[in-house]
Amino acid sequence: MSLQVSSRNSSLQESPIRKLAPFADEAKKEGVKVYHLNIGQPDIKTPSGMRKAYQNIPEVVAYGPSAGLYSYRTKLAEYYRTRGIPVTADNVFITTGGSEAIIFSLMAALSPGDEVIIPEPFYTNYNGFAVMAGVNVVPVTTKIEDGFQLPPMEEFEKVRTDKTRAILFSNPGNPTGAVFSRERLDGLIAFAKKHDLYIFSDEAYREFTYGERKAHSILEFDGIEEHAVLIDSVSKRYSACGARVGTLITRNKKLLEVVLKLGQARLCPPTIDQMAAEAAVDTPASYFDEVNSEYRKRRDFAFDAVSAIPGVLVKKPEGAFYMIIQLPIADADHFARWMLTDFRFGGATTMVAPAAGFYATEGLGKNQVRLAYVLAVEDLKPAIKILEEGLKKYQELFA
Amino acid sequence: MSLQVSSRNSSLQESPIRKLAPFADEAKKEGVKVYHLNIGQPDIKTPSGMRKAYQNIPEVVAYGPSAGLYSYRTKLAEYYRTRGIPVTADNVFITTGGSEAIIFSLMAALSPGDEVIIPEPFYTNYNGFAVMAGVNVVPVTTKIEDGFQLPPMEEFEKVRTDKTRAILFSNPGNPTGAVFSRERLDGLIAFAKKHDLYIFSDEAYREFTYGERKAHSILEFDGIEEHAVLIDSVSKRYSACGARVGTLITRNKKLLEVVLKLGQARLCPPTIDQMAAEAAVDTPASYFDEVNSEYRKRRDFAFDAVSAIPGVLVKKPEGAFYMIIQLPIADADHFARWMLTDFRFGGATTMVAPAAGFYATEGLGKNQVRLAYVLAVEDLKPAIKILEEGLKKYQELFA
Numbered sequence: 001m002s003l004q005v006s007s008r009n010s011s012l013q014e015s016p017i018r019k020l021a022p023f024a025d026e027a028k029k030e031g032v033k034v035y036h037l038n039i040g041q042p043d044i045k046t047p048s049g050m051r052k053a054y055q056n057i058p059e060v061v062a063y064g065p066s067a068g069l070y071s072y073r074t075k076l077a078e079y080y081r082t083r084g085i086p087v088t089a090d091n092v093f094i095t096t097g098g099s100e101a102i103i104f105s106l107m108a109a110l111s112p113g114d115e116v117i118i119p120e121p122f123y124t125n126y127n128g129f130a131v132m133a134g135v136n137v138v139p140v141t142t143k144i145e146d147g148f149q150l151p152p153m154e155e156f157e158k159v160r161t162d163k164t165r166a167i168l169f170s171n172p173g174n175p176t177g178a179v180f181s182r183e184r185l186d187g188l189i190a191f192a193k194k195h196d197l198y199i200f201s202d203e204a205y206r207e208f209t210y211g212e213r214k215a216h217s218i219l220e221f222d223g224i225e226e227h228a229v230l231i232d233s234v235s236k237r238y239s240a241c242g243a244r245v246g247t248l249i250t251r252n253k254k255l256l257e258v259v260l261k262l263g264q265a266r267l268c269p270p271t272i273d274q275m276a277a278e279a280a281v282d283t284p285a286s287y288f289d290e291v292n293s294e295y296r297k298r299r300d301f302a303f304d305a306v307s308a309i310p311g312v313l314v315k316k317p318e319g320a321f322y323m324i325i326q327l328p329i330a331d332a333d334h335f336a337r338w339m340l341t342d343f344r345f346g347g348a349t350t351m352v353a354p355a356a357g358f359y360a361t362e363g364l365g366k367n368q369v370r371l372a373y374v375l376a377v378e379d380l381k382p383a384i385k386i387l388e389e390g391l392k393k394y395q396e397l398f399a
Numbered sequence: 400m401s402l403q404v405s406s407r408n409s410s411l412q413e414s415p416i417r418k419l420a421p422f423a424d425e426a427k428k429e430g431v432k433v434y435h436l437n438i439g440q441p442d443i444k445t446p447s448g449m450r451k452a453y454q455n456i457p458e459v460v461a462y463g464p465s466a467g468l469y470s471y472r473t474k475l476a477e478y479y480r481t482r483g484i485p486v487t488a489d490n491v492f493i494t495t496g497g498s499e500a501i502i503f504s505l506m507a508a509l510s511p512g513d514e515v516i517i518p519e520p521f522y523t524n525y526n527g528f529a530v531m532a533g534v535n536v537v538p539v540t541t542k543i544e545d546g547f548q549l550p551p552m553e554e555f556e557k558v559r560t561d562k563t564r565a566i567l568f569s570n571p572g573n574p575t576g577a578v579f580s581r582e583r584l585d586g587l588i589a590f591a592k593k594h595d596l597y598i599f600s601d602e603a604y605r606e607f608t609y610g611e612r613k614a615h616s617i618l619e620f621d622g623i624e625e626h627a628v629l630i631d632s633v634s635k636r637y638s639a640c641g642a643r644v645g646t647l648i649t650r651n652k653k654l655l656e657v658v659l660k661l662g663q664a665r666l667c668p669p670t671i672d673q674m675a676a677e678a679a680v681d682t683p684a685s686y687f688d689e690v691n692s693e694y695r696k697r698r699d700f701a702f703d704a705v706s707a708i709p710g711v712l713v714k715k716p717e718g719a720f721y722m723i724i725q726l727p728i729a730d731a732d733h734f735a736r737w738m739l740t741d742f743r744f745g746g747a748t749t750m751v752a753p754a755a756g757f758y759a760t761e762g763l764g765k766n767q768v769r770l771a772y773v774l775a776v777e778d779l780k781p782a783i784k785i786l787e788e789g790l791k792k793y794q795e796l797f798a
Contacts, residue, residue, distance in 0.1 A: 003595055003625045004564075005657045007510035012660040018465065041462050051456045054671060061445045061639040061675075063438075066417065096495050096643065099665040111406035112511060112533055128664025134511055134533050165403075196402055226402045240460040242670025244495065244643075258404045261411040265527025266498040270669045271641025272453060276460075 011131045016124050016357025016370075023340035024351050033348035034340070035383035037371045040174065040321065044239040044294070044374075047287050053279030054272060064271045066263040068094020068247075072278040076247060079281050083206075085219045085230075091249050093259055096269045098204050098233030098246035099125065102168070105229050105248060106133035108258035109198045115163045116200075117156060121148070121324060121358035121365055123174045123202070138164065139360035144326055144368070147315040148176035153187035160195060167192060170202035172215050175358050175370040176324055177299075177317020179213045185221070192227050198255075199224065202231045204246075205320035207288055210296040213318055225251040236321075238280045239291075243273040295321055295373070298380060302373040305384040309391065321373050324355055324365075327391060332356065332369045335394055343390040350386040410530045415523050415756025415769075422739035423750050432747035433739070434782035436770045439573065439720065443638040443693070443773075446686050452678030453671060463670045465662040467493020467646075471677040475646060478680050482605075484618045484629075490648050492658055495668045497603050497632030497645035498524065501567070504628050504647060505532035507657035508597045514562045515599075516555060520547070520723060520757030520764055522573045522601070537563065538759035543725055543767070546714040547575035552586035559594060566591060569601035571614050574757050574769040575723055576698075576716020578612045584620070591626050597654075598623065601630040603645075604719035606687055609695040612717055624650040635720075637679045638690075642672040694720055694772070697779060701772040704783040708790065720772050723754055723764075726790060731755065731768045734793055742789045749785040 017039050024034050067073065073089040080087050095101040102125075110116060112134035118126055120139040130137045138159050142148040156167070167188065171180045192199050201218035209215055218228045233246040246269075250256060302323065303316050311328030329335055333354040343349050355368035373380060416438050423433050466472065472488040479486050494500040501524075509515060511533035517525055519538035529536045537558050541547040555566070566587065570579045591598050600617035608614055617627045632645040645668075649655060702715050702722065710727030728734055732753040742748050754767035772779060 003508070003597060003651065003654075005653055006507055006513075008506060009657045009660070012657065012664075014660060015465075015663040018663055039462075043459065045458045046456075046460045051458075051460070054456045055454050057445075057450045057453045059444045059450075060442065061450070061641040063440050063640040066414075096669075097666065103665075107407060107531060108405055109402070125664045125666070128661065132506060132531070132661065132664070198402060241462040242460045242667065244667070244669040252402065254404055255402070258408045258411065261408070261413060262527065262531070264414040264417055265411075265524045265531070266502075267496065267524070268641065268643070270495075270643040270672055272672065273669055 008131050013124070013127055013357060017353045020337055020340055020351065023337055027340050027349060031347070032344060035348065035350045035375065035379060035386065037373070037375070037383055038351040038353040040236070040372045040374060041241060042236065042239045042321070042374045043376065044291055046240045047238055047280055047283040049282055050238055050240060050276045050280035053276040056275065057272060061271060064268045064274060066268050067260060068092070068269055069271070069274045069278065072274050075278050075281045080249070083217070085217050087219065087249055091251055093248045093256060093263065094269050094274060095246040095248055097244040098202065098231055098235065099129070101231040101246045101248040102126065102200065102202065103129045103132055104259050104262050105200045105231065106130060106135055107262055108255055110135045110165045113163065114165045115161060116166045116168050117159060117164060118168045118360070119150060120360050121175055121355060123170055124357050126168060137360050141361060141364065142176070142178070144313060144315060144324060148173060148178040148324065150180045150184035150188060152184065153191045156188065156191050164195065164197060166198035166200055168200040168202070170204065172205040172208060172319025174205065174320050175322045175355065177320050177322045179209055179211070179215050179318040181213070182216055185216055189221055189224055193224060197227065198229060199227050200229045200231060204231070204233045204236050206232065207237055208292065208295060208321060209319040210292070210299050211318040215319055219249065229255070234277045234280055238283060240280065243277060244270060245273050245277040298373040298377055301377045302371060302380055302384060305380070306371070309388045323371050323373070324368050325371060326368045329367055329394060332367055336369060338394060339390050343393060345386045345389045348382065348386055350383045350390065352387065407530050412523070412526055412756060416752045419736055419739055419750065422736055426739050426748060431743060434747065434749045434774065434778060434785065436772070436774070436782055437750040437752040439635065439771045439773060440640060441635065441638045441720070441773045442775065443690055445639045446637055446679055446682040448681055449637055449639060449675045449679035452675040455674065456671060460670060463667045463673060465667050466659060467491070467668055468670070468673045468677065471673050474677050474680045479648070482616070484616050486618065486648055490650055492647045492655060492662065493668050493673060494645040494647055496643040497601065497630055497634065498528070500630040500645045500647040501525065501599065501601065502528045502531055503658050503661050504599045504630065505529060505534055506661055507654055509534045509564045512562065513564045514560060515565045515567050516558060516563060517567045517759070518549060519759050520574055520754055522569055523756045525567060526759070536759050540760060540763065541575070541577070543712060543714060543723060547572060547577040547723065549579045549583035549587060551583065552590045555587065555590050563594065563596060565597035565599055567599040567601070569603065571604040571607060571718025573604065573719050574721045574754065576719050576721045578608055578610070578614050578717040580612070581615055584615055588620055588623055592623060596626065597628060598626050599628045599630060603630070603632045603635050605631065606636055607691065607694060607720060608718040609691070609698050610717040614718055618648065628654070633676045633679060637682060639679065642676060643669055644672050644676040697772040697776055700776045701770060701779050701783060704779070705770070708787045722770050722772070723767050724770060725767045728766055728790070728793060731766055735768060737793060738789050742792060744785045744788045747781065747785055749782045749789065751786065
């Protein structure tokens with residue numbers, strides 16, 4: 001007989017980004033070239049300064065403080081100050097990736113059974129974090145027609161209950177590429193103040209905007225010292241996803257005390273990676289200019305190419321490196337799998353992430369997929385061509 | 400006004416290992432030399448092969464698979480096979496430190512509100528992990544007079560309820576230094592089989608035993624495929640606490656599936672540290688021989704020195720690098736703090752971890768402290784001398 005597993009299991013989904021990976025592996029074994037538009041793993045080089053810092057290994061790879069290396073916290077506070085966010089090292093808590101920053105935020109602020117409102121579609125791992133923290137996700141739907149812009153305050157009022165304790169979102173948005181407007185953020189803040197809610201602002205893509213609109217940090221706003229928690233990560237900024245170094249920044253001292261206790265339990269974030277992340281703060285502006293212009297190029301190419309596919313609905317994303325596209329089919333999950341198992345074009349295929357997994361509301365997003373434009377234009381070109389050809393073939397077969 | 404924090408906060412303790420750190424920092428600022436016997440941060444050098452592996456930084460520090468780098472899982476399985484533990488890469492899941500392996504074990508196997516039995520005194524962070532997983536710790540008390548040996552099965556029967564789902568322990572033991580006997584482990588396994596319980600065996604100190612008795616791995620035992628989960632870490636074995644690489648190993652496929660879903664949410668363990676950990680598996684046996692003989696020397700010295708202090712009760716530890724000692728005072732917490740704030744001997748003082756925090760039963764361990772013999776004998780000598788002198792002075796002052 002088999003021992004029971006946790007009741008949590010039924011709430012844990014497989015990642016829509018990773019669940020089709022076995023099919024991709026199979027295809028690769030057959031010699032098929034797979035273009036990965038499914039995962040936000042950039043091909044951009046990690047800055048050389050950061051990579052060099054990994055070479056300075058002390059004789060003992062020792063524990064660091066639970067809140068992170070003080071020198072790194074200090075340096076990171078400086079980075080935010082240069083971006084108009086007045087914080088000190090005391091406000092900065094280093095985590096093991098942005099993931100842990102979100103888990104700790106939920107665990108420290110919410111009690112089991114409490115609710116967190118999240119605009120959907122959202123970064124699917126928020127589900128897993130909510131399950132870990134024993135809290136419930138309440139979605140507010142954003143629309144592809146509006147470019148997934150933050151809904152007005154009234155929409156949040158509709159879903160609020162007396163168990164609501166927080167709002168969580170990413171801005172710029174994963175998986176939407178949306179950058180939230182100042183006006184809508186003002187509305188959200190008024191809502192949070194009115195009902196004593198935390199705002200967890202995941203700003204992992206803060207440096208990646210391509211339009212007129214820059215992303216506003218939640219810590220730029222006045223009068224919400226107790227409410228605002230900024231979540232960030234080195235993963236995307238320095239193309240160092242494998243470093244697993246993130247941060248949780250807040251002026252709410254009581255919350256930070258609870259976070260510290262959680263942090264003490266897991267001892268510390270990885271030491272050498274923090275040393276590298278500290279060096280990364282000195283990455284010259286030219287690196288970001290280059291990277292952003294590269295991503296803008298990719299965004300523009302991908303958007304134009306996808307827009308040209310018959311029957312596809314897409315709005316131009318303003319930030320991050322994702323776009324959600326709506327396809328003229330019923331079951332994007334089936335389509336994405338079929339692309340890996342059955343469709344080949346010039347010996348290659350394209351992997352995308354079915355978007356239903358990014359929605360909490362059952363039934364939404366079934367005809368949408370997320371594309372991560374993390375490949376060079378020369379690879380995006382065949383990747384999207386294959387997507388177009390696959391879609392045509394799929395419609396013939398399953399019409 | 401201040402927003403509420405999670406109800407979890409009241410169950411989260413400050414780490415007994417770290418909570419006195421601010422007092423130690425104060426003392427250091429005054430120029431006082433502080434001998435750290437409070438924390439298991441070894442001074443042993445990380446093996447050069449592991450340190451060198453940190454230098455091979457790829458151009459992109461990318462995400463790895465959620466279950467860990469396959470090459471590392473394969474290599475690690477080999478390590479266990481050479482130790483008589485027949486596992487394959489498929490049984491091995493890489494975690495961010497042993498901490499995450501325990502958190503995932505609890506979250507994957509237990510539902511919120513379930514109970515885990517833990518022999519006390521136990522590694523204090525188990526409390527934090529239980530709070531994170533929303534499960535309740537039920538202690539079974541082990542005794543200093545018995546060298547903290549695992550109690551017989553009957554003691555476990557006494558505390559079992561219909562909410563009990565698992566047993567968790569470290570073997571060799573932190574904070575006790577106990578190595579569990581084959582006979583008592585057999586009893587525990589019979590108990591687990593009888594009641595369908597998981598056994599989470601934290602073997603972070605598996606290589607550190609100094610007597611006739613070797614530590615038995617839970618995966619050496621037959622007929623408990625569904626029950627047994629081995630938890631391990633590179634932290635102590637390779638003196639690489641800051642690497643944050645651990646592992647969870649089990650033959651229970653259903654459990655591993657749930658663990659994988661939890662793992663996907665947090666993406667992956669740190670990539671470069673895993674590459675270094677993989678290289679560490681090739682550390683020559685001579686390294687361990689040297690390290691173990693060094694620790695045996697320290698253990699022998701510390702045990703003899705502490706035994707000679709009037710009024711102190713201590714049993715010779717058989718493994719790990721800790722010992723719990725019972726002092727002829729009422730409040731070890733106060734004593735430990737006083738050592739940092741008030742007591743100086745030749746311009747130095749000694750920091751120890753008050754043991755009450757290692758017990759779940761209120762009132763136990765108040766006259767005990769944990770010593771980590773992670774310093775060279777030449778440092779242990781003054782450290783324990785200072786402890787002895789401090790104790791004498793403290794008894795005069797607070798008799």
